[in-house]
Amino acid sequence: MAEARNSIAAPVGMAGSNPRADMLTHVVLVLGVLLFALPIWIVLMGSTHDAGTIGRGDVPLLPGAEAAANYSAVWNQGNKQRAGVPVSTMMFNSAIMALLITFGKIAISIISAYAVAFFSFPGRMLFFWAIFITLMLPVEVRIFPTFQVVSDLGLVNTYAGLIVPLIASATATLLFRQFFLTIPDELVEAAKMDGAGPIRFFKDVVLPLSATNIAALFVILFVYGWNQYLWPLLVTTSTDVETIMIGIVKMLGSQGDTEWHLVMATTVLALLPPVAIVILMQRWFVKGLVETEK
Amino acid sequence: MAELKLSGIVKNFGAVRVLHGIDLVVQDGEMIVIVGASGCGKSTLLRIVAGLERSTGGTVLIDDRDVTALEPAARDIAMVFQNYALYPHMRVFDNMAYGLRIRGLSKEDIKRRVQEAADLLGLSELLDRRPRELSGGQRQRVAMGRAIVREPKLFLFDEPLSNLDAKLRVAMRAEIKRLQRRLGVTSLFVTHDQVEAMTLGDRLVVMHEGRAAQIASPMEIFERPADTYVAGFIGSPSMNFLPATITEDAKAATLSDGNIIALPPGQFAARPGQKVTLGIRPEHISLTGPLRLTIDLVEPLGSECVVHGKLASGEIMALRLPGAPPSATVLDIAPRTEHLHVFDAETGKRLPPPA
Ligand SMILES: Nc1ncnc2c1ncn2[C@@H]1O[C@H](COP(=O)(O)OP(=O)(O)OP(=O)(O)O)[C@@H](O)[C@H]1O
């Protein structure tokens, strides 16, 4: 960490010696930040006004007085006119889906990577290539056959139907495999001499050493799971298992009767869990980096 | 503490045979050093003893129990690796305790054993550190500690000192020797450093291309090398070799330039006319004699110097002389008869003593 900071600090120091370049740097940076932050700011502000403000076509840049009312409305009742589901329910569904996808993906991929990287068994390379090839078959490509299978199994409108088809992950498997290959053979052998069997070695050595990788994947996969749209759209028709991404889209009316203040409040709420995960896991991530590096 | 018996150990990697039938008996408490050039199969042999590698043929007996087919954990052996192979995420204490935990020892026993080993190795202050917070020498000690706490039947070391700087290596070498004596654990130590081998081993196994060229005590190997490979491998600078032919009376040998060198009486059974290789160590050469050496390089080492030169016949020779380098550019020299070694020119084997 210290090194990274130094290497970033150096160019800034150099720019400081030249006031004009310094100015330019700052202008560019401020523009960049505005560009990224402005839409979020508008959404945040919009969610604190009443229906009329946005309806008139204003774009409020300052907070309004309706924040509490708007947020409690969507949280508890959702979009009344459309008989929508409360946002709390949708957030809950999304959280379940994202978490189970994340845990499922990590669990399955770390175990398959462990098998492929550490054991020699007949057909090992065949399995490896089979996993590798599925990289070319993301959900979008196999969506209709997958839907057929899920509906034949009677899993439409269930959490299982929502989650299971998304769990297998070639990417995560390959990442873990690459990482496992960097674990020195002598460490494996030392553990063998100490009497650790495959499961103990996995639990006591491989898992702790993978903490950093797991944390990074957790962030990536959680955001992936949270943002899923196409598959939930297809496989959920009942409001019980509706996710927030579907909910937001359903809130957008077609004839200009959209309640923008509520949509914005919902959007802000939908933004919170991924942000929280990133912030939370980032600390973990750094800790993992510091503790497991050799 | 145990006796280790290897018989007929053979190992093939695919079509390549890297071990050609190794026989070795290690007595209880003995320290055996396996030494040889890179790639001669030292590590492979050690790993077969450890159970990390399956032998193609032969048996491994520990205390007369056949362990050839057993897993490493079932053999009760501890191993110290070249790069230490410490668990990077565990504290020093846990690194040493891990094997004991797996064996199901009680918390108090583990604590006591680790504490004892740590005291012995001077690690008591470091038990809460992680490996990356240790110096190379300290990691080396932890790796030793991990082996010691197990109280195994056998210690295996695979070049454990080669990642240390020269000074630390000498210090650790002495420490390993002292520890091994004190604990009395039967040990196999692999190295390619002949000084390490000579100083550490009760006996040495000099390996050459997958065979044990000689198994004997360090002094025995130095004084009576079994063949030209061992003779050239042990000793620094290397032994000088001169091709020669045994004279009619079998009491001397004729060099290629016609000079006649007397053989030590009663030591070698030589046939008249036999082609031989004479071996003479650089420190066993006297400065008067029939051979004329033209000096082309002098390496002063302080208390002594090494002189490299060429004989009139074209063969190169190295000499080790006490004191300051000679001022002359040409020296008259002769091998000291009592230190002469005679090998068969064809087989490279040392000539046997007369019957
Ligand atoms: N897994 C393997 N597959 C194929 N060949 C191998 C394997 N391991 C070792 N060898 C070969 O076996 C021979 C002996 O190897 P080994 O590692 O025992 O040598 P070594 O004496 O320990 O050498 P060094 O001093 O360099 O460590 C070498 O020629 C090596 O190439």
Ligand SMILES: [Mg+2]
């Ligand atoms: Mg080796």
